[in-house]
Amino acid sequence: MLNESEIYLSIKKWLKENEWVILGGEPPGGTNDIPLLELKDIDYMGKGSKGSKKIDVISYQNGFFLLLELKSRFSYSDVRKLNEIVGDKNWRLAFIMALREKRVFENSGITLPSESLYIDTTRYYIKSVGFNYTGKVGPRDFVTFLVSRDKVEVVLGTRISGEVRQIFST
Amino acid sequence: MIIYYDDLQEGEWFRDLSPLLHTVPIRPIGRRNTNPSAIERLLRYDRPDIILIADNEPRLVVEKTSEVPTGHNVGQRFGRFANAVEEQVMVVFFLPFVAMKHGRYAGVCYIPARFFMALEKMEEIHGIPVLAVNWPCDDRFELVRDGSQDEAMKGLVDELVINGFNYSRVKIIDELRDVMKKMRAERSSIQPLTAKPPPSVRTQKTRDYVDYLKRVFPKDTEALPKNCLRREDTLIYRLGMTPQKCRREDPYTGTQFIYDYIWCRSGPKPSDKHANLVLEVPLVSKRRWLEANPNDPTRKSSVYYATADFIVLKDGLIICDSQIGLGSSLTQTTGLNKFFRR
Numbered sequence: 001m002l003n004e005s006e007i008y009l010s011i012k013k014w015l016k017e018n019e020w021v022i023l024g025g026e027p028p029g030g031t032n033d034i035p036l037l038e039l040k041d042i043d044y045m046g047k048g049s050k051g052s053k054k055i056d057v058i059s060y061q062n063g064f065f066l067l068l069e070l071k072s073r074f075s076y077s078d079v080r081k082l083n084e085i086v087g088d089k090n091w092r093l094a095f096i097m098a099l100r101e102k103r104v105f106e107n108s109g110i111t112l113p114s115e116s117l118y119i120d121t122t123r124y125y126i127k128s129v130g131f132n133y134t135g136k137v138g139p140r141d142f143v144t145f146l147v148s149r150d151k152v153e154v155v156l157g158t159r160i161s162g163e164v165r166q167i168f169s170t
Numbered sequence: 171m172i173i174y175y176d177d178l179q180e181g182e183w184f185r186d187l188s189p190l191l192h193t194v195p196i197r198p199i200g201r202r203n204t205n206p207s208a209i210e211r212l213l214r215y216d217r218p219d220i221i222l223i224a225d226n227e228p229r230l231v232v233e234k235t236s237e238v239p240t241g242h243n244v245g246q247r248f249g250r251f252a253n254a255v256e257e258q259v260m261v262v263f264f265l266p267f268v269a270m271k272h273g274r275y276a277g278v279c280y281i282p283a284r285f286f287m288a289l290e291k292m293e294e295i296h297g298i299p300v301l302a303v304n305w306p307c308d309d310r311f312e313l314v315r316d317g318s319q320d321e322a323m324k325g326l327v328d329e330l331v332i333n334g335f336n337y338s339r340v341k342i343i344d345e346l347r348d349v350m351k352k353m354r355a356e357r358s359s360i361q362p363l364t365a366k367p368p369p370s371v372r373t374q375k376t377r378d379y380v381d382y383l384k385r386v387f388p389k390d391t392e393a394l395p396k397n398c399l400r401r402e403d404t405l406i407y408r409l410g411m412t413p414q415k416c417r418r419e420d421p422y423t424g425t426q427f428i429y430d431y432i433w434c435r436s437g438p439k440p441s442d443k444h445a446n447l448v449l450e451v452p453l454v455s456k457r458r459w460l461e462a463n464p465n466d467p468t469r470k471s472s473v474y475y476a477t478a479d480f481i482v483l484k485d486g487l488i489i490c491d492s493q494i495g496l497g498s499s500l501t502q503t504t505g506l507n508k509f510f511r512r
Contacts, residue, residue: 005178030177030219031234033315040273101272103312 001132004028007070007147011057011130014145014152020059020066023104028056028070035102039085039094053085053094060110062167065095065118066126068145074129074136082127082142093119126164143168171331174199174209174221180234184220187324190331202468211257214494215249215473216424221259228257229335234264236305236313238271239281246421248288248428249473255296256438256496260330260337263289264323267304267353270311278311282364286354288428295431296438299337301326301346304353322346367405371429376404376446383487390487397441398479404446405433406482416454417462423473430477440477440495449474449481456486467493 002010005028015022024037037058041051057068067085069078085091096115099105105112118124129138130145133153138144140157143164147153154168173196175181181196199205199221202213208228212221220232231254237243244265251261267281286302293300303322306314313319325342333339358365367373380399383391398404407429409422426449434445451459459481463471474481475490 003178009179009182027177027179030180031236032179033183033317033319035313035315036236038272101276103310107312107315 001072002147002149004070004072005030007072007130007132008056010147010152011068011070011145015057015059015066020061021108021110023058023060023065023099023108023110024102025057025068026054035104037098037102037104039091039098042090042094053081053091055082055085058099060108063113064124064126064164064167066128066143068128068130070130072132073134074131074138078129079127079139079142082129086122086125086127089119092122092125123161126160126167172197172223174205174223176217176219180219183234183320184222184232184327187320188327188331190328212250212253212259215253215476216247216470218250218254224331224335228254228259230260230262230330232262232264236266236269238269238279239266239285240271240279242421242425244281244285245428246424248431249424249476251289251292251300252427252431252477255292255298255300258296258298260298260335261289261292261300262323262326263302265302265305266307266313267302268311269305269307269313280357280361280364281353282368283354283357283361284365284367284428284432286350286357287365288431289350290354291431291435295435299343299347301343302350303346304349367429367433370408370410371405372408373403373405373433373445376401379404379406379448383482387482387486393489394480394487395489398446401444401446403444404448405429406448406450407478408450408452411451411454413454413458416451416459419463419470419473422449423470423476426474426478438496440492443479446479447477449478451481451483454483456483456488459483459488465491465493 008028012022022034024035026036039053055067056070059066067082069082071078085095096118112118126143127141128143128145130147133146133148137155138157141159142157143160144155145152146155156165156168171194173181173185173194175196176199185191185194185196199209199217203210208223208226209221212218212228212231218231219234221228222230231250233247233250235243254261269279271277271279289300289302303326305319308314326346329340329342337343376399380391407426426447430447434443434447436442436444463474465472465475472494476492476495478490480490481488
């Protein structure tokens with residue numbers, strides 16, 4: 001069974017090979033070459049990062065953000081976290097602000113058609129989880145990455161939209 | 171050669187720094203007492219990010235961070251450096267000398283001059299290179315992440331390997347030292363307070379401080395060692411921990427070495443001091459402190475006792491008797507140190 005660091009590195013490699021632009025994230029340990037993106041709770045006015053959220057890997061392709069949480073095994077807390085971020089307008093705003101703050105769009109050469117599209121709707125977000133192959137997959141509106149030592153298998157939930165399926169089919 | 175890492179991605183990053191390392195095996199640093207002795211020697215105070223072994227000897231300890239250089243994350247690593255130089259192993263700290271802090275209190279953060287002062291003093295005392303290498307940033311103080319940020323590290327690692335870790339032949343070491351000196355001078359000039367002790371640290375005449383301690387803790391003060399009483403000055407590092415939140419080591423156990431090396435140390439052993447180093451935790455009782463942070467060599471809390479002379483608590487003193495420091499009888503501990511994790 002792979003540990004979280006091994007899964008993280010395998011996923012990063014897979015994303016690069018499949019033309020995803022890795023924008024940022026938080027490695028399971030250590031220091032990485034991608035920016036740490038922290039989504040700030042806009043209701044919290046105190047000092048520090050209380051209430052903020054970090055996503056393990058954030059990548060981009062053809063107008064879609066892929067938000068990916070990784071663990072060695074399936075964890076419902078990852079599902080809950082991504083549902084909360086994608087499902088809440090304030091968190092979507094915090095997400096766009098985090099990318100802007102770290103100059104991610106400029107550094108990666110990405111131009112969004114309209115930021116409000118990403119704040120007002122959930123359409124361009126792909127929720128995903130990745131873990132060792134254990135026979136389990138994520139919820140129906142998630143993309144699941146099953147990672148083993150020699151391959152990464154992608155499972156699209158039954159509620160994944162046609163336009164997202166198109167991205168993963170190419 | 172073998173590369174040992176605390177986290178795989180850093181191990182792979184280090185291996186990719188030089189074509190001369192591409193075929194070198196990389197291995198995780200295991201739990202305490204499960205590693206070769208060459209590795210165990212470097213885990214007494216904490217776990218470094220990278221340890222490079224060549225000819226069965228540790229040759230290089232590397233730390234890497236992208237955190238802004240003013241925060242706890244930087245200071246807490248100094249215990250790893252102290253351990254490395256005590257074992258005569260070269261240290262390289264790869265970090266941004268300046269970077270943008272984000273969030274509600276956003277702003278440009280510059281490295282404090284005292285970080286360089288501590289590294290320079292470590293090198294001076296132990297006679298082994300101790301370098302800080304800059305992770306560059308762009309014109310808006312965002313870290314460069316296009317691969318070019320590693321150029322200086324690549325040059326250094328290449329030269330070290332080519333020259334068989336004969337440091338005197340590695341010219342880039344002198345170049346990097348010059349960068350550090352220039353940066354230290356610049357920060358000392360622009361922000362002179364960063365070359366002095368921070369607000370949590372103060373110096374008192376030992377006689378005055380001991381007089382005070384005698385009044386408040388007469389019995390405990392009698393037990394102070396004579397060498398402590400002989401030193402003219404005492405440096406007091408105040409830790410603002412509460413009884414509820416005192417079971418923690420970072421950043422204090424590492425940061426104490428910054429102040430120790432700059433303002434107290436005169437030689438390679440922690441006991442080689444010209445000024446006392448005291449940890450002051452005024453809100454926590456002795457009983458609560460010992461319960462939360464025992465001098466147990468199987469726990470990272472033992473680092474509190476590794477270089478300080480004594481700890482002053484709410485209701486008394488604890489004399490520090492290192493169980494893990496250089497030359498301590500229990501340096502080769504047999505305990506399982508599961509707590510020595512970041």
